[in-house]
Amino acid sequence: MLIDWTHFTPWSALAGGVLLGLASALFVLLNGRILGVSGIVGGLLRPRAGDTGWRLAFVLGMLVAPGVYWLFAGATAPRIDAGWSAVMAAGLLVGVGTRYGSGCTSGHGVCGLSRLSPRSLVATLAFMGAGFLTVFLVRHVLGCCHTTHGAWT
Amino acid sequence: MKKILVKSRISEFVVGLVFGLGLIVSGMTDPGKVLGFLDLAGLWDPSLAFVMGGAIAVGLFAFAFAKKRTTSFLGGAMHLPTSRDIDRRLVVGSLVFGAGWGLAGFCPGPAIVSAGAGQPKAIVFVLAMLAGMWLFEIAEGRMRRTPNQQTGAL
Numbered sequence: 001m002l003i004d005w006t007h008f009t010p011w012s013a014l015a016g017g018v019l020l021g022l023a024s025a026l027f028v029l030l031n032g033r034i035l036g037v038s039g040i041v042g043g044l045l046r047p048r049a050g051d052t053g054w055r056l057a058f059v060l061g062m063l064v065a066p067g068v069y070w071l072f073a074g075a076t077a078p079r080i081d082a083g084w085s086a087v088m089a090a091g092l093l094v095g096v097g098t099r100y101g102s103g104c105t106s107g108h109g110v111c112g113l114s115r116l117s118p119r120s121l122v123a124t125l126a127f128m129g130a131g132f133l134t135v136f137l138v139r140h141v142l143g144c145c146h147t148t149h150g151a152w153t
Numbered sequence: 154m155k156k157i158l159v160k161s162r163i164s165e166f167v168v169g170l171v172f173g174l175g176l177i178v179s180g181m182t183d184p185g186k187v188l189g190f191l192d193l194a195g196l197w198d199p200s201l202a203f204v205m206g207g208a209i210a211v212g213l214f215a216f217a218f219a220k221k222r223t224t225s226f227l228g229g230a231m232h233l234p235t236s237r238d239i240d241r242r243l244v245v246g247s248l249v250f251g252a253g254w255g256l257a258g259f260c261p262g263p264a265i266v267s268a269g270a271g272q273p274k275a276i277v278f279v280l281a282m283l284a285g286m287w288l289f290e291i292a293e294g295r296m297r298r299t300p301n302q303q304t305g306a307l
């Protein structure tokens with residue numbers, strides 16, 4: 001296995017991870033809720049009285065995060081290599097899959113594993129495994145390197 | 154009662170903000186970095202394992218404590234998941250999600266944050282994701298025989 005030392009950022013990853021853990025901790029202790037983004041957003045499509053405000057407040061906080069980050073730390077430069085059709089297909093798969101699987105990286109991956117939930121462990125292994133396999137197929141079998149940055153050349 | 158509601162809304166907003174900042178700081182909002190983690194056979198970037206490690210290290214304590222409580226600190230009910238079933242739905246759904254994640258490098262949280270930054274591809278991803286979630290709602294609406302089978306918490 002070859003490690004990509006140029007892109008490896010253990011400290012910012014750890015610091016960001018601690019923030020994610022902190023947000024999840026605050027949410028369950030203050031609001032009594034699981035911080036699962038797909039569930040929070042998905043619930044907006046099934047609106048019920050008294051069940052919408054908290055979801056919108058949370059999503060609004062997420063939406064302003066890049067602006068706040070920019071104020072203090074400047075702009076980020078994400079590398080989005082996937083083409084438009086791949087982005088659309090990926091969004092559809094993520095939308096359907098997270099709802100059938102009752103969670104995503106936050107709900108199962110962070111909160112579920114923190115709760116030591118066997119159900120979330122299975123879900124996390126499944127989506128991680130599928131993620132590994134998909135990238136392997138796209139990059140190394142189909143060879144359609146939709147990268148312009150040479151991240152793995 | 155009203156005061157609790159205002160406090161809750163503020164708390165939810167702040168939590169969303171902290172979570173969004175965490176996603177940016179950690180590198181999760183950079184699909185190139187996410188795909189670098191998922192590319193085991195190429196040049197592997199292990200950073201995201203540190204994201205999970207940092208998050209779970211904090212989460213373990215919080216959830217161990219939360220399990221003992223019957224109300225939240227703001228006075229509301231605890232909405233913790235009750236479902237323990239490991240069924241085909243959970244596995245197939247998660248596999249489909251993982252395939253989409255590996256295709257573009259976005260999962261729901263980072264995509265929403267990046268949409269907030271005005272990234273055109275992230276906005277398209279989020280719209281497609283909402284369409285996918287809406288398809289699920291339609292399918293569920295037809296299938297649903299027993300009400301309240303959804304926990305909806307995750």
